[in-house]
Amino acid sequence: MTITATSERDIVVRKISFGMLAQKYSTLVVLVVLFIGFSVATDRFFTSTNLVNILQQISMLTIVAVGLTFGFAAKEMDLSVGYVVGLAGLLCPLLMVAGTPIPLAILAALGAGLAVGLINSALVVGIGVPSLIATLAAGSILWGINFIISGGRAIYGGIPDGYLVLGQGKIGAFFPYPALIMLLVVGLSWFVMERTTFGRYLYAVGGNARAAELSGINVKSYRVYGLALSSFFAAISGIILSARLGSGQPNGGETYLLDGLAAVFIGMTMLRPGTATVMGTFFGALLIGIMNNGLNLMGMDTYIQSIVKGVIIVIAVSVVSRSTKLRLL
Template sequence: MLIFVTFLILCLIMSLLSDQFLTSSNLTNVARQISINAILAVGMTFVIITGGIDLSVGSVMAFTGTIMAGLMLVSGIPIYLAVLIGIVLGTVIGYINGTLVAYAKIPAIIVTLAMMEATRGLALLYTGGYPLSGLPEAFTFIGRGHVFGIIPMPVLIMVLVYIAAYIILNHLPFGRYIYAIGGNEEAVRLSGVKVKRYKIMAYVISGVTAGIAGMILTSRLASGQPMAGVGFELDAIAAVVLGGTAIAGGRGHIFGTLLGALLIGVLSNGLNLMGVSPYVQLVLKGLIIIGAIYYSSWRQKD
């Protein structure tokens, strides 16, 4: 697999350019950082396989995270219930996105762009534009703690999310329908499959993963940040496309998405260690996305 070879080569290059790259503390930090984008990219994979796109995930992540923080701080709601409500809100937003795409026939890029603005505005309104700090220590364990003293909690959550996504896409009828819709939606509809229902479910999954990512980020920051997650949707799209999912839909693999997220995370970490300007990193990231989309389109034509 090209993405795997590229990832290994990148790791080798970074280890030669920086003696800090292969340290245990740095690798642990990379894994923790990657987990958020990797989880967002799971939902994005489902959506892109159907031929859609979801630009709202970064804002939904921030919105659900601030809601969780507010419920715990202001309302005194137990941690588990605040987290559940936040993820349910992400689910509802995904359902609204999917319904507008499937039934109202509004292009996905328009629907999710509008939702990106709306949810960001709601997060700012809810918090008054200020972060909500002072979250319970038990909640911060989700983003900062370790299982068995070794595995970062966000990494464990990421692994569980990927296992679930793999089972859904590769061993359940739902996954087969998702691929088929991306390949030829009209043929699937004529075969009697309720295409709209499955398209909505793809966006619902994207909303759920955005809510989970919001939980982890809020926990890690120990505060609800209404401006968190800006640009995260582009990182998620880049991870999906780099991982081999066709931007036009119908083809992709969930573990390819994980490799794509790892590639982006290692690249960002390596550039940071070398002191490369974050502005230069944005330029490189944009070029990588363009190149990945071009390669995906070229493979689709073949």
């Protein structure tokens, strides 16, 4: 059957079968159901303060997860992001306590994140270690480094207010800076991935490296970009984290790896099933944020939240694996 479509929109209507529809929007439905459910279950959920609060709570996670998305697009998985969050979140306070100006401290932390990404990609692209293993090892090394540079203690006292604003400030005493930074990161990343040749080539490399190579795309470079951006975004998140906490914590970012992966996996069930997209990841992070927030308000213990989160990851990955050829290694 070949119908000549008059516009792109025709096809979208014609092609969608019920199965695809159910798959594409099931995650969105879950999100809406959770939202309504929590609104009914507790009157503290659906308030403007709480909704803004959710955005603020997910901001650091989202930024890490968007970074992971760049790696995923090139079929590289970065398991070191949690410790990069920790590293950046320690470096900034440490440098500032020692008297370094704010911009320099931030640049140093971002540089450190980028450096980790480049070391990871040297291992993965240069030597050929699978990214899963290389970044797992890198994470272990970073964890050690984080404890050495911090002496195993929280770094606080002497962090300038101008820095803390990044994590604690609000525009018009209402909209938190972290949420604003997150929205900027998501918007910019979406644009780069969906509207530029950079994003297109990154997805080409992840989609079929050989075809990309034979189309004249520099496959190695794009794998490096994927891993480098993954680390770089984790560093951004780490900076915000330390500003939010007002201190540098030696094991500050550890939870962001699992939650970040969960956000990406959940995102892969929607929009373009099987492909990590910036918007998908954002919705994934939003779903995790709403769940945590709602369960919290209902007085659920954190270990229950952890179980629920695990179950959701399993369901998301099952959905993706069943419908697409999900290959991560």
